[in-house]
Amino acid sequence: MVPSAGMAARSTGMWQRNENGELVQVTYPLQAPLTASAAGGFFHSGGAGLFGSVREFSKILRVLLNDGVVAETGQRILSADSISDMFANKLPDQPNFARQALPAVKPELVYETPELYPLCPADKPQGWGLGFMISPGITGRSDATGHWSGLSNAAELWVRVEQALYAALENVQIPTS
Template sequence: MMNDSTLAKAIEKAGLAGASAMIVDKDGTRFEGAWGKANAATGAPMKLDTICQIASMTKAVVSVAAMQLVEQGKLTLDGPISDVLPELADAQVLDGFADDGTPQLRAAKRPITLRHLLTHTAGFGYHFVQIEILKYLQATGMPAPGSMGNYTLPLLFDPGERWEYGVGTDWVGFAVAAASGMTLGDYLQHHIFAPLGMTDSAFRQTLPADAAAVHIRGQDGALDVLPVNLGAGEVQSGGGGLSSTAPDYARFLRMILREGELDGQRIVSAETIAEMSRNQIGDIRAGYMGTSMPELAQPFDTFPDQHTGWGLGFLINPDAIEGRRSANSLAWAGIFNSYYWIDPSEGVAGVFVSQLSPFGDPGALDCFETLERMAYA
């Protein structure tokens, strides 16, 4: 077992309340640990199996669910997604604002597909990432997506023409529910969580009393608890609503490493995993997130020196990183500073879970890099 003192020191230096982390390979766990507090106010310790909000790490799970339904012929990657989600039949593109602030809309040039949604090329944004979406919500009085179950935003561009991070995977979740005839939570429980032994993963309207709190730094640098639960909305958010644990998510990562199978349970075919792991967006660059609300998320770009791509649910780095992941590894993150990577070439993956806002915290990113370097030392 690896020595955790280096990571423990990094977590302390970063000023995180607490964190849990694991490194796994195809056969099991190489490293695991938990440090600090799950709740800075109560002093409750962070444990390996402490339930945390994994936010946008939900996206990879829901992407796999969609691909199960593609395998069954219940969804198609390139047919109009309006066949199952008629709300998206007449998508509108935001073409700027009039002098009085009125949004200017036009019809999209082509239909939105599941492939567009899975690759963040459908045109959808997030109100906390793109200022145009925030201006649109302010101009129309429309609530932010998720707060009232509304996700019908205009597109920022025509489908397939750019990469922008947004609510596309929430629409993937709606498509999974529509095509399966189940709620998204029930579908994930029956077809992913139960087969994989992910016993602590769910959409939770109420978090358990011993779940980790989300923290924010006060002006004096002390950690305050932020009362937030992304799973408490009216909609089960395929883009960010799950709570889970490091061991549960590590089982999901091992399934990806094992090309769709874990402990005799086949979740998707090896061919599907290969397709999900392949860059799907050609010459478009993926991965850069700006910010319109830095109190929620800092600007983020995992590898600014690489022309990063996107698969069916994952960021892909085309070049190897010295001392870290191989070329064509898969990765993404959650808004409360949780991160994962999957390296199919080396057969290793890791997950780092903390609960701190805003996203992109430099200390948390240093901790994640420390964990990753431990895997390759």
């Protein structure tokens, strides 16, 4: 929750397009953890923080995709049942949970969101797993795909990235061992 000085120096910060379509850096609302001396006494909430590199985040994703086992060491850090439970909808009685508009509480930082994952087909339920949204979609997602958009919630961008990623994966041969 508090990055090292080296991590803070490599932070890219938050960027968004202004009214003219120009990409500008915006002040990150939770600056305190970026300075170790200011981080003392800072509230470490579960919904904000967790600084790390793309490489470190990829290691977490790899464990999730490998049923809780660290591929390099063979060490199990989560049970397969825990992984399955994480990606199971915990709100089956609310299939339209994410199909509600979310107003921009801080319009200078967050875009208004008509729904959390707009590309989920109407006949597919959306819900909540253990820590993230469960939203299938037309981009290539399975019915048990977990996601979270975070503060910047640039839905248009993540949809384009997803579409490109899944299109590229159709042409990739994945080794079985």
